Amino acid sequence: MSQAMRPAPEAQPPVRVPARISSWPRPTRTAAVLLAAGLLFAAVWAFVDLRINVGTVADSAANATDFLSRTLPLDFPDAGELAILSGQTLAVVVCATLLSVLVSIPVAVLAARNTTPRGSAWLGARALIVVARAVPDVVLAIMFFRVFGLGALAGVLAMGLHSVGMVGKMYADAIEQIDEGPRTAVRAGGAGKLQELVSGVLPQVLPSFTANALHRFDINLRISVVLGFVGVDGLGFAIASAFRQLNYPRAMALALVVLVLCVVAELISGAIRSALLPSAGRGIRRGRRQRSVTRAGRIWAGTLTPAPRAGVASRARPTPGVSPPWDARRWRRSTYAAMTVAVVLASVWGTGIPPSQFFDGLGDVPETLGLFWPPDSGGIMPTLLADLWITVKIALAATLIGAVLALPVGACAARNVAPSPGVARTFRTAIVLIRGLPELVLAIVFVVITGLGPVAGALALGVGAVGLLGKLVADSLEEVDPGVELALRATGASRVQVFCSATLPQAAPAFVGHVLYQLDVNIRAATLLGIVGAGGIGFHLLNASRVLEFGVVTTITGLVFVTVMLVELLALWLRRVVS
Incomplete structure (x- = not known):
């Protein structure tokens, strides 16, 4: 040839x-x-x-069998009581996650190097994130119980403020990784600082913000069990009470309910993320517009504007935005958004926290903080x-x-x-x-x-x-470069050889x-x-x-x-x- x-x-x-x-x-x-x-x-x-070995586990086999015999059959509460406990837990978790998001957004803006107004603000915001992560949520719950008394308010505040440590860090990292093009375009149009954040930064980080909020909701659902041991109402408190009474059938039945809620929350979160968030590499069906800032164009304040050619100053104004059609995907995204708003409103109402409880307790904060100082070793x-x-x-x-x-x-x-x-x-x-x-x-x-x-x-x-x-x-492992795997596979390497020589070394760091x-x-x-x-x-x-x-x-x-x-x-x- x-x-x-x-x-x-x-x-x-x-x-x-x-x-x-x-x-x-x-x-x-x-x-x-x-x-x-x-x-x-x-x-x-x-x-x-710590003497963790096969012998230790084998010696405990009899105890495991005895535990199962005392646990089975599981003792579930009646449907009404179970619905109340589950509702209390979900309401506290939703409100705590909402609080963490509302607090984390301004903290993240100050903690991101590209949006913070000055170095001192960046240092203070980063310090706040570190402290929120390091202080155990149980300690926060103990302090808030002392200030605001028993009830859901202490759990919401403890879980929500502790979550700022993770959510605030993730949000700040997302802001630092944005494309500066849309933000520069907004600033060039004479927008103020707030408009710059709303129009140039928020549209880019909204997918990451949503995903991290849903992920934190999953974590908070498991944390609610821990807080139940210090008095927060819901499934965690019921599990703690059952274990204190050595009622293993009831305790493990409620733990199974928590497991089911966590799995359901994981599945729903995944569905919401796939519906509300754009998928990587997916173009808009009609017009094949990319989901993010590309070389061919920039998404600015909800509109698509062509990128300037090299060497030519950009003086073109954004073209009028075109509303996407109400197809099945858009209806699904709108439905999930409406459901999310409804769940948040129902949770705020379900906690039964009167606003007066929060404001009345603020006056006791100095006295309560005085109880924790100075430190004492006892x-x-x-x-x-x-x-x-x-x-x-x-x-x-x-x-x-x-x-x-x-x-x-x-x-x-x-x-x-x-x-x-x-x-x-x-x-x-x-x-x-x-x-x-x-x-x-x-x-x-x-x-x-x-x-x-x-x-x-x-x-x-x-x-x-x-x-x-x-x-x-x-x-x-799924995010490694497939080119290396393909090159090695083309030489006749087996699946094990490809994994050990191409996939694993890339994922090792x-x-x-x-x-x-x-x-x-x-x-x-x-x-x-x-x-x-x-x-x-x-x-x-x-x-x-x-x-x-x-x-x-x-x-x-x-x-x-x-x-x-x-x-x-x-x-x-x-x-x-x-x-």
Whole structure:
């Protein structure tokens, strides 16, 4: 065949090489490797030191059988009582999530480098986000109960303000990643600061804002179980009461209801995200307009304007906006939006929080804060430090368990790695079910099976970590560059060889970042598991609040805060080096 007759070779996508640790100076690389090795060694040592092994689990088999015999059959409350408990929980969770979104938006604007008015505002907003993440929601709930009394208000405030730590950070990151073109165009038209944010920034970050709010709702639904142990009404409080009475059939039945609610919330959130948010790479059916700012045009204040040619100043005004047709997709998006508004209004009404309760309690804030200051060790500082170290060991061992289990689970849930779509769907479903299990309920179950102590806490957090880490691993594997996989597969490599040589090396930096994030989460969670006897400093936290030793509560909170900040700073530095 002549040269002219030969078919042109197919254009291969460019190979995207991920940033690696080798791009940093040698001392930084050495320090990062030593830190990662030290964390791995500490996790293995904690796993061994806590005596978590097959023998421990095997010795608890009889206790597990006894627990099942005392749990089955499950004892569900009647339909009316169950509806009331579920309604109370959902109302508090929705209102808390709404509060976190409303507070996080202005905080994120100040915390984003491209929208903050000055450096001091950026520093203050970032500090507020860090403090909100580090202070346990249980501590906030204890304080708000003291200020506003029993009821849903304390739960909404505690959960909502604690959520600002995550939601505010995600919102700020989304604002920093926007395309500055629309914002510059709005500013060039003479718009003020507020108009610039509403027209140039908000349309771009709205999809991310919605997705993060829905994700936080899922998390808050599980957190509501924890707050039930300190007096917040709903399913969590009913579960706590049942466990205190050793009524395992009722407690596990209510825990199953929480699991079902979490799974349903996950499915509904996914449906809302797919309906309200544009999908990556999807064009508008008529006209094939892209969903975001592209080289061919810019979306500005709801209209599509052509991008200026190179070297030509842009003086064209935006063309009149064209309303999209009311097709099935638009009707579905509008329906979900209307349902969301209706659910929010119903939740605000369902909490039954009178506005006077909030304003009446504000006058007691100075007196309540005075109870928490100055910090006091209560004469048990050595015990607190020892239990804090146990909390860290629980978090390390749990992270190791979660990482070891999440890698194969996440690989089987990734569509580009799983042997078939059915396998991927099955493992995705398993991940959703595991994520729906509240860690506190898992801790109670393991406490009953393995006995009081840190082993129960480590096993509970380890199983719970599979839900989050498994999802993150699956997403990271699906997001790798397929060009590298195709190139290796074209040489005749097997599926295992492609995974080990192309897929896994690309996803490895992201996996390291996910593990470090899970360690951060586990330290906070391990603090709370001590409430139910799963070891660590959490027991002293709840006990000090019950006997009104609020100075001890402040001391414990400060110790946890310092530990979390130290781990977060180390993890942040290591993530920057390896990603």
